[in-house]
Amino acid sequence: MENYSTIKRIWMIMVREWRILTSRRIYLIAMVGAPLLCVLFFFSLMGKGLPEKMPVAVVDMDNSNISRRLTRQLDNFKQTDVVAHCTSFHEARKLVQKGSAYGIYYIPEGLEHDILSFRQPKVSFYTNNSYIVAGSLLFRDMKTLSILGSAYVARELRYAKGQTERQAMAEIQPIAIETHPIGNPWINYAVYLCNTILPGLLCVMIIITTVFALGSEVKSRRSNELLRIAKDDIMTVMIGKLLPHTLIYFLIITFIEVMLYSYMHFPCQNGLGSMLIVSYLFVLACESIAVFFYALIPILRIALSLSAFFCMLSFSISGFTFPVTEMHPILQTWANVFPLRHFFLLYVDNALNGISFCYSWVSYLALVLFMFLPLLSSWRLKTVYKYDVYDI
Amino acid sequence: MKRFFKQIKEGISDLLIVWYDELRSILSDAAVMLLFFAAPLLYPLVYGFVYNQEVAKEAKLVVVDLCNSPESREFRRLCDATRDVNVVATCTNMEEAREMLRRKEAYGILKFPSEFSKCLASKEKANIQLYSDMSSLLYYKCFLLTATEVSLKMNKDIQICRMENATEREAEVTITPLDYEEVAFYNTQSGFDSFLLPAFLILLIQQTLIIGICVLSGDTYDRKRFHRMTPILRHKRGTFRIVFGKALCYLMIYLISSFYLLFIVPQIFSLPQIGNPLHIISFLLPYIVACTFFGMTLSIFIKEKEAPYVLLVFLSLIFLFISGVSWPGSAVPPFWKYVSYLIPSTFGIHGFLKLNSTGAKLSDISFEYISLLIQIVIYFISACLIYRHRIKQECV
Incomplete structure (x- = not known):
């Protein structure tokens, strides 16, 4: 074994690693099972794009022709479902507190009478914003209904004066806004969430499983054996050990991206190829972070705790739910140490907006820079492997 | 026992x-x-x-004003005055504005077509285009709500102006026969x-x-x-x-x-x-x-x-x-x-x-x-x- 070439040594470590990966069920679950479960879960949860038929309670104190028409129209909105007709506001509020409705539409007594006699009655609507997604979607529908309700009456008045529809509408609404949500014209929540959550969850699995795999060598007291095969060269060990992992993750993330852009047909302006390049860089960056974490704290459980904290935080700080530009300046700087942040920026540039490389090279560079972390920490990993200290 | x-x-x-x-x-x-x-x-x-920070504030908006009329400037000013939107620049063409979006210097574009004031004067419907970057729904929400609010307010003023010989109250009631109020329960600032x-x-x-x-x-x-x-x-x-x-x-x-x-x-x-x-x-x-x-x-x-x-x-x-x-x-x-x-x-x-x-x-x-x-x-x-x-x- 003395005069084996480096390639041969890497190959031997790879074969050894492959045997470990296939012989233990935990790797199968973590590297393949968990990501697939996540894909299945999020696609079946958000397959429709936007939550539909959200329950709302109507309090109709008037019970007139106009009020019933308002109720019917509210029910007709795709995202709204009138589940209860309450006789008092108190009753409706109880429903909201129980969580069986997310909003209340209140129609006061004498609505029709007041409209006909030009007394400008007032309807009110309430949304439970403790559930912010449901709250804001219902808010939108109930507000549209109220504006439309007013416009409806105004239009009828103008018809009565002999105006055409075009004239009437131009008078009721002199200025109209046409919205163009760039890249996601359906305002599809699945596009908005899945594209970052699924790679993010894979990032969780990559970092934690890689740390686990690195630490398990020391735990089973076989790390010396690795160094012996590699002739004391830690880079050979790392390459040989992580190549099989990398191949599996490449396959998985290719599957995820193909599902997103070819099966679900989410917008991908620059083509699937560009997203795949981004994804592969992302996988490598995650693995590098994992190596760094383990070398930093070679006590397996503590390194895993740190990884878990880091991964879960990356969902919040990557800015796909709450924009990073709105966070505290300190956090805006720190967001850069999370690979998921750069992945998100590159996804926005490549898939959503389809703009060229020269606007997003910084994020590519950042992902590449992560890959230097193992080089920085390799000497320490070598010490750990040599003196395989597992427990303190 | x-x-x-x-x-x-x-x-x-x-x-x-x-x-x-x-x-x-x-x-x-x-x-x-x-x-x-x-x-x-x-x-x-x-x-x-x-x-x-709870909510997005002062989302960056760039205005493309091809009309450059008092009405479009008024609309721009009203948008800028809200808490949600900050107008960072006024461009003379779309390409300039889109370049700002690519550089992430702004997240939305509000475009006034050149016939905007003409339409208003001839009592035709005047359209404004709102483009929004969809990387963040919060910004989109800011732009959409602000533009809607401002247009509602301006629509009201325009209609009142157009109504001759009516008292203020009469005009108000004719324009909005049905008023509404919105209340956010429990998480009041959303x-x-x-x-x-x-x-x-x-x-x-x-x-x-x-x-x-x-x-x-x-x-x-x-x-x-x-x-x-x-x-x-x-x-x-x-x-x-x-x-x-x-x-x-x-x-x-x-x-x-x-x-x-x-x-x-x-x-x-x-x-x-x-x-x-x-x-x-x-x-x-x-x-x-x-x-x-x-x-x-x-x-x-x-x-x-x-x-x-x-x-x-x-x-x-x-x-x-x-x-x-x-x-x-x-x-x-x-x-x-x-x-x-x-x-x-x-x-x-x-x-x-x-x-x-x-x-x-x-x-x-x-x-x-x-x-x-x-x-x-x-x-x-x-x-x-x-x-x-x-x-x-x-x-x-």
Whole structure:
């Protein structure tokens, strides 16, 4: 074994690693099972794009022709479902507190009478914003209904004066806004969430499983054996050990991206190829972070705790739910140490907006820079492997 | 009678032995200490800090004014004056504005066509185009709401101007025969912190607790230490005593950290808190117990102490979405809904949100409360079976 070439040594470590990966069920679950479960879960949860038929309670104190028409129209909105007709506001509020409705539409007594006699009655609507997604979607529908309700009456008045529809509408609404949500014209929540959550969850699995795999060598007291095969060269060990992992993750993330852009047909302006390049860089960056974490704290459980904290935080700080530009300046700087942040920026540039490389090279560079972390920490990993200290 | 007392005495002493043993292994394990103490202490602070700005303000908008009329300038000024939108520049053509979007110097474009004022003057409908970057829905919401509000206001003014010989009130009523008002319940500023943090805190209790329990159980399994419990198992109802003793230990620790999580953290970030503390505490007790037995049951899958991190961390996000908070519960498919009934956090999150944020009483959340009690019974039985099995397995 003395005069084996480096390639041969890497190959031997790879074969050894492959045997470990296939012989233990935990790797199968973590590297393949968990990501697939996540894909299945999020696609079946958000397959429709936007939550539909959200329950709302109507309090109709008037019970007139106009009020019933308002109720019917509210029910007709795709995202709204009138589940209860309450006789008092108190009753409706109880429903909201129980969580069986997310909003209340209140129609006061004498609505029709007041409209006909030009007394400008007032309807009110309430949304439970403790559930912010449901709250804001219902808010939108109930507000549209109220504006439309007013416009409806105004239009009828103008018809009565002999105006055409075009004239009437131009008078009721002199200025109209046409919205163009760039890249996601359906305002599809699945596009908005899945594209970052699924790679993010894979990032969780990559970092934690890689740390686990690195630490398990020391735990089973076989790390010396690795160094012996590699002739004391830690880079050979790392390459040989992580190549099989990398191949599996490449396959998985290719599957995820193909599902997103070819099966679900989410917008991908620059083509699937560009997203795949981004994804592969992302996988490598995650693995590098994992190596760094383990070398930093070679006590397996503590390194895993740190990884878990880091991964879960990356969902919040990557800015796909709450924009990073709105966070505290300190956090805006720190967001850069999370690979998921750069992945998100590159996804926005490549898939959503389809703009060229020269606007997003910084994020590519950042992902590449992560890959230097193992080089920085390799000497320490070598010490750990040599003196395989597992427990303190 | 004498035997009865003897049994009680023995039971209590067994309970205390298990309790003391468990406490010692918790305190001597740095990783479990991190999970049980450091994570609940620090994580909410970081998390609250991330979302502390609550809402997006002054979203950057660029205006393309091809018309350059008093009306379009007025519209621009009104947009700029709102809290939500900040007009960063006025460009002369679309390409310039799009370049700003690519450079992320702005996130939306408001375009006035060249015939904008002409249309208004000739009583035709005048359109304004609003383009928004969709990387963040919050910015989109800012732009859309602001543009709608401003257009409603300007429409009203224009119509009043056009109406000759009418009193102000008369014009107002003709334009809006039906008025409306909007009220945001419970989370009045529609903030992110107030919405996510309560759910997150409850989930944090469950996740740190089950991972911690699985790490402890994995550790015992790793070092083959289950046999230490054999003397107690030989006693009558020994398994009950072991499971109860351990649960008592976790409950004690988590009552303290929950107090911090649910009463002090919301104070720090001034989140909505209108619940009755007594009701919250009496809801918290079954929740922690259910999480404990749930964790003990899950430990059947754990054969070494590092495995819980690999197998349980990623589930946190699934548990959050399945519970129906960030994704409305009414839109969760039936299959996942039934799965969610297996997880204590589903009921914990809803119950706590209702108690704490909407000021419901215990009687309003009887569904969640009873579900948690059912979970306690089921998971208690499964936990007993599993622990008994493991201890016996090791003795053979």
